[in-house]
Amino acid sequence: MSTLSKDLIRQIIADGALSNPKDIGEYLKDMFKDVIQEMLEQELALELGYQKGDSRNKTTDNRRNGYSKKTVKSQFG
Secondary structure, X not given: OOOOOHXXXXXXXXXXXXXXXXXXHHHHHHHHHHHHHHHHHHHHHHXXXXXXXXXXXXXXXXXXXXXXXXXXXXXXX
């Protein structure tokens, strides 16, 4: 697992206009949400055997059949 450099952390704080703990908490929740979404998409790609939009390499009858909203509850919200 890699760690963020102090310079990168400072840049994230500046870019996100994070000025208090509440801002930081909201930023981390959003980042956590994006990471979970990406993990779910990669899990689906591994299960189906092809990346989203890459039907040329599809070697299965399984398919992506739309999108539905999902709720994941964690200690971050």
